[in-house]
Amino acid sequence: MSNAPHLYQDLITLFNECFVDTYNTRLVKGGDEPIYLPADENRDYHAIYFAHGYYSSALHEISHWLIAGDERRKLEDFGYWYVPDGRTAEQQKVFEQVEVKPQAIEWVLSAAAGYRFHISADNLNGEATDASEFKQAVFSQVGIYSKQGLPERAEQLRKKLCGFYRTSDCIDIECFDFSSL
Known part of the structure; x- marks a missing residue:
């Protein structure tokens, strides 16, 4: 892990340096719920709002943006279906399928920042499920x-994080510890 403090303000700066000019997208500290909002008549830029100034929330929301294509980035929350905490086992399985790639990217970015990654099933009040397949799928995607x-955008931000936090540029799977999930 990096010895540098992990301040959400630094992450905002690094993200915005990478993507404000080229994608008109800003990372913004939000409130209770994270959300992605495309530019509209009230805001002339696309905004990734992350929850409460949490560094991990910012990394997670950024990861969704990094894999969203041009058309998805025109839609609120990228047009994804979302059922909040309290999902059934079947709903949880669908949620996990959608989360594999973003959480794999989040893990890679966390490593680049020297920040501990925590996999998120995001269903504390839902039906109990076995997350082992989900964890394996995220690890396999890494x-x-x-x-x-x-x-391309994920790699650009990864390199920026490695430089800022002075962490290893390693993205080899051997650099990731499955048992930490």
Whole structure:
């Protein structure tokens, strides 16, 4: 882990340095619920709002943006279906399928920042499920990214985080500890 403090203000600065000019997108500290809002008549930029100034929330919301394509970035919350905490086992399985790639990217970005990654099933009040398959799927996706590379924007931010936090530029799967999940 990095010895540098993990301040959400630094993450905002680093993200905005990478993407304000090229994608007209800003990372913004939000309130209770994170949300992505495309530019509209009230705001001339796209905004990724993360919850309560939590560094991990910012990394997670950024990860969704990093894998969203051009069309999804035109939609509120990228047009994804979302059922809040309290999901059934079936709803949880669908949630986990959608979360594999963003959480894999979040883990890679967390490593680049020297920040501990915590997998999130985000269903504390829902039906109990076994998260082992989900954890394995996220770990496997990190392995795919380590072999094939990250999407371009994710790689750009990863390198920026590595430079700022002075962490290893390693993205090899051996750099990731499955048992930490």
